[in-house]
Amino acid sequence: MKHNSYISNxxxxxITRRTVAVVVTMALVIVGGYIIxxxxxxxxxEVKDLSRSTYFTDPEQYDVIFLGTxxxxxxxxxxxxxxxxxxxxxxxxxxASTIPSDYWKLVNILDYQKPGxxxxxxxxxxxxxxxxxxxxxHEAFDxxxxxxxxxxxxxxxxxxxxxxxDDLIYSKEEQVNILFPISxxxxxxxxxTEEDFDYQLIDTKGAGLLAGVAEPIEMSATSAKAKLATDSxxxxxxxxxxxxxxxxxxxxxxxxxxxPVTEEWKMEANMVYDIAEEYELEYIDFTNLDVVDxxxxxxxxxxxxxxxxxxxxxRYIGRYIIEHYDIQSYSSDTNTGKKWDDLYEEYSVYRRExxxxxx
Amino acid sequence: xxxxxxxxxxxxxxxxxxxxxxxHRLRQIWLLAASYFFYMCWNAKYVVLLLFSxxxxxxxxxxxxxxxxxxxxxxxxxxxxxxxxxxxxxxxxGILFLFKYLNFATNLLSQVMSRFGISLYMPAxxxxxxxxxxxxxxxxxxYTVDVYRNEIYAEKNFFRYALFVSFFPQLVxxxxxxxxxxxxxLYKPSEPDFNRFVKGIxxxxxxxxxxxxxxxxxxxxxxxxxxxxxxxxGCYLIVATVLFAIQIYCDFGGYSLIAVGSAEMLGISLxxxxxxxxxxxSVADFWRRWHISLTSWFRDYLYIPLGGGKRGKARKYLNKMxxxxxxxxxxxxxLSFVAWGGINGLYQVIGEILTPIKExxxxxLRINREGIxxxxxxxxxxxxxxxxxxxxxxxxxxxxxxxxIANICKVHNxxxxxxxxxxxxxxxxxxxxxxxxxxxxxxxxxxxKYRGKSLIKELLAQDGWFQIAVMVLSILGIIxxxxxxxxxxxxxxxxxxx
Numbered sequence: 001m002k003h004n005s006y007i008s009n010x011x012x013x014x015i016t017r018r019t020v021a022v023v024v025t026m027a028l029v030i031v032g033g034y035i036i037x038x039x040x041x042x043x044x045x046e047v048k049d050l051s052r053s054t055y056f057t058d059p060e061q062y063d064v065i066f067l068g069t070x071x072x073x074x075x076x077x078x079x080x081x082x083x084x085x086x087x088x089x090x091x092x093x094x095x096a097s098t099i100p101s102d103y104w105k106l107v108n109i110l111d112y113q114k115p116g117x118x119x120x121x122x123x124x125x126x127x128x129x130x131x132x133x134x135x136x137x138h139e140a141f142d143x144x145x146x147x148x149x150x151x152x153x154x155x156x157x158x159x160x161x162x163x164x165x166d167d168l169i170y171s172k173e174e175q176v177n178i179l180f181p182i183s184x185x186x187x188x189x190x191x192x193t194e195e196d197f198d199y200q201l202i203d204t205k206g207a208g209l210l211a212g213v214a215e216p217i218e219m220s221a222t223s224a225k226a227k228l229a230t231d232s233x234x235x236x237x238x239x240x241x242x243x244x245x246x247x248x249x250x251x252x253x254x255x256x257x258x259x260p261v262t263e264e265w266k267m268e269a270n271m272v273y274d275i276a277e278e279y280e281l282e283y284i285d286f287t288n289l290d291v292v293d294x295x296x297x298x299x300x301x302x303x304x305x306x307x308x309x310x311x312x313x314x315r316y317i318g319r320y321i322i323e324h325y326d327i328q329s330y331s332s333d334t335n336t337g338k339k340w341d342d343l344y345e346e347y348s349v350y351r352r353e354x355x356x357x358x359x
Numbered sequence: 360x361x362x363x364x365x366x367x368x369x370x371x372x373x374x375x376x377x378x379x380x381x382x383h384r385l386r387q388i389w390l391l392a393a394s395y396f397f398y399m400c401w402n403a404k405y406v407v408l409l410l411f412s413x414x415x416x417x418x419x420x421x422x423x424x425x426x427x428x429x430x431x432x433x434x435x436x437x438x439x440x441x442x443x444x445x446x447x448x449x450x451x452x453g454i455l456f457l458f459k460y461l462n463f464a465t466n467l468l469s470q471v472m473s474r475f476g477i478s479l480y481m482p483a484x485x486x487x488x489x490x491x492x493x494x495x496x497x498x499x500x501x502y503t504v505d506v507y508r509n510e511i512y513a514e515k516n517f518f519r520y521a522l523f524v525s526f527f528p529q530l531v532x533x534x535x536x537x538x539x540x541x542x543x544x545l546y547k548p549s550e551p552d553f554n555r556f557v558k559g560i561x562x563x564x565x566x567x568x569x570x571x572x573x574x575x576x577x578x579x580x581x582x583x584x585x586x587x588x589x590x591x592x593g594c595y596l597i598v599a600t601v602l603f604a605i606q607i608y609c610d611f612g613g614y615s616l617i618a619v620g621s622a623e624m625l626g627i628s629l630x631x632x633x634x635x636x637x638x639x640x641s642v643a644d645f646w647r648r649w650h651i652s653l654t655s656w657f658r659d660y661l662y663i664p665l666g667g668g669k670r671g672k673a674r675k676y677l678n679k680m681x682x683x684x685x686x687x688x689x690x691x692x693x694l695s696f697v698a699w700g701g702i703n704g705l706y707q708v709i710g711e712i713l714t715p716i717k718e719x720x721x722x723x724l725r726i727n728r729e730g731i732x733x734x735x736x737x738x739x740x741x742x743x744x745x746x747x748x749x750x751x752x753x754x755x756x757x758x759x760x761x762x763x764i765a766n767i768c769k770v771h772n773x774x775x776x777x778x779x780x781x782x783x784x785x786x787x788x789x790x791x792x793x794x795x796x797x798x799x800x801x802x803x804x805x806x807x808k809y810r811g812k813s814l815i816k817e818l819l820a821q822d823g824w825f826q827i828a829v830m831v832l833s834i835l836g837i838i839x840x841x842x843x844x845x846x847x848x849x850x851x852x853x854x855x856x857x
Binding site for chain 1: 364365366553787789790793823826827830831834835838839840841842843844
């Protein structure tokens with residue numbers, strides 16, 4: 001009996017030790033893999049913060065969320081809005097984003113907060129592809145941790161879908177690359193710099209700032225109501241965004257950020273009027289307004305505003321939001337007010353440096 | 360599905376888990392189902408060919424067994440057995456010929472006839488090569504011959520036999536198993552063995568290191584140079600050819616190790632396919648260490664039936680040439696592969712002819728043939744000869760092989776080895792240096808194997824904490840440095856591209 005008990009004790013100890021060894025190994029691999037992912041992940045690209053780390057430290061502080069393409073990314077500055085009307089906002093614009101991508105960004109954002117207002121730039125609403133390329137999806141979604149809604153987003157945007165860049169269908173590997181950014185970023189091991197280990201962020205609340213002035217292309221006029229007649233993915237997902245906001249009782253404002261439009265883009269902007277009317281939404285079509293001066297406010301000839309144009313658009317949107325929506329303004333004696341005032345000072349210094357480099 | 364894919368990394372754990380949970384009597388059925396699923400992931404409709412080969416060779420085994428047991432006259436039985444084997448070989452090799460060699464044969468015939476002024480139009484048949492067909496066909500035919508030779512009894516259990524042919528770890532890229540080894544193990548499914556499990560993981564990790572850290576990294580350099588060999592001539596080609604020798608070893612060897620490791624985790628031992636081949640002291644020695652399962656298959660099922668070395672020297676040399684030419688053809692349906700095989704055959708023949716002269720010379724010069732210096736010289740000479748033949752294996756065609764050799768000889772640019780030019784061939788300096796470090800690691804591991812030491816055995820004898828550290832660092836190293844996933848490219852992240 002003693003012998004049997006000794007054997008079963010020994011066996012139990014052996015099984016326990018082996019189980020612990022397996023668990024410890026797996027845990028170390030997961031932790032190590034996470035560290036590799038975070039170190040090798042591209043924190044910034046050109047002038048934008050890919051990690052969006054400041055959003056996730058306290059998502060609840062942002063009353064307004066901006067969604068859209070690089071037009072929104074470089075056309076709206078939350079700090080310029082703060083300076084104008086002291087409302088808090090975060091810019092979730094990403095380059096070559098699409099309305100379907102913006103829908104899924106919103107769904108993922110709603111896992112963290114319920115904003116007081118969603119502002120959606122409707123550029124690309126006429127697009128008949130769900131996404132541009134794998135890299136654009138990286139830029140839109142890498143900052144979101146792995147979650148159920150992120151998996152749904154990738155499934156909807158990529159599984160069996162063609163991308164605009166080369167009209168090819170996304171492979172399974174490309175989908176895995178998005179869900180596990182380490183698969184795309186690990187090859188950066190030979191390009192790591194101090195920034196990868198000690199990322200010093202200039203907090204712009206998600207916005208990008210472009211310092212430069214370009215001569216705009218010649219804009220072609222078109223009749224006020226002519227529009228592109230397509231039932232695009234853009235229109236389908238615009239409806240989904242609106243309905244999602246309605247379902248969650250979140251007001252939504254549609255905008256079309258200004259840029260030197262050709263006839264095709266003007267017709268795209270005109271498409272949004274019907275949707276706005278159908279859902280009784282406000283729509284700021286900047287292509288019909290003289291808010292910016294393209295001679296001084298363009299960064300490139302045909303698409304993006306520089307930081308001067310960005311400031312004008314941001315102030316306009318800020319004033320519009322205060323007049324039409326019930327969004328809180330923070331006074332300087334509140335915690336949020338003080339924090340944002342300090343951050344605005346840093347932002348202003350950074351902005352002045354950029355302007356200085358321009359000159 | 361490839362071994363180095365997410366699909367396999369999900370597939371294997373599921374197979375293992377279910378295998379050890381289900382009752383013993385269902386284990387082989389589960390493995391059979393998993394193996395067929397594995398094969399169908401490549402191309403579902405070609406599973407019919409796998410099944411056909413399985414049925415034909417299974418039935419041939421049964422018939423051979425019945426003939427052996429029959430009371431008919433011996434001469435009749437022998438003739439009938441030979442007929443059964445002939446039919447079995449014809450059917451299986453016929454399918455192999457149809458899918459792998461038909462277009463090659465018709466092109467060759469067309470070219471030969473055109474030299475005699477006869478124009479022969481042979482439309483190319485658009486057939487996708489069924490993956491692994493060369494491997495499982497040989498494995499199944501080997502079983503038939505083993506039964507014919509009374510080396511084993513015919514397998515009566517069709518499902519067990521089908522599993523022998525289709526066992527997924529070695530189905531698509533070997534090692535080519537013998538019935539005496541694999542089929543025997545399938546009789547007694549083993550109990551879970553933690554040490555074997557860990558051993559299997561070590562094999563898999565080493566296999567992934569060879570494949571995705573080293574082979575796929577070298578491939579970037581080799582592909583860059585070989586795809587533009589006119590511009591990358593001279594020393595570029597020499598370096599690329601040397602690296603290709605390592606690439607093909609790591610690619611194939613790595614894949615084999617993942618197969619061996621996966622099988623080990625299922626409690627099945629597969630034959631080792633490589634034994635430190637680049638430490639060979641002669642070409643004959645190389646072929647005892649390289650793709651061992653295929654070389655031994657050719658020895659046992661082609662060379663020996665042809666008479667081997669028992670019918671005089673001339674016949675022996677002829678048999679060797681036949682074996683190597685066929686081996687070349689087995690590797691690929693192109694003249695360059697045949698040339699590669701033929702060159703290796705010639706090496707063997709010339710090596711044998713020169714052996715007495717070599718012995719006389721080394722004796723006369725009082726060279727110690729067991730000394731390190733002599734062995735090192737032999738290893739380097741063997742490597743040079745084998746590496747030369749790899750040109751024919753890697754080049755896109757026979758003509759390209761000749762052009763590449765010409766480009767190596769006529770361009771003299773040794774300075775590229777020193778002035779950083781090699782970093783412009785697809786691999787930047789860091790990746791190139793990492794590749795060199797990994798090659799050193801490989802050489803050290805193979806040297807240990809050459810000296811009879813098994814690093815994995817040594818590792819298994821170490822303390823648990825040390826093994827955990829080795830395993831974790833290996834996995835993380837493969838994740839960080841492996842060539843997998845998307846290649847990060849800053850230019851793709853340019854903000855204004857949309």
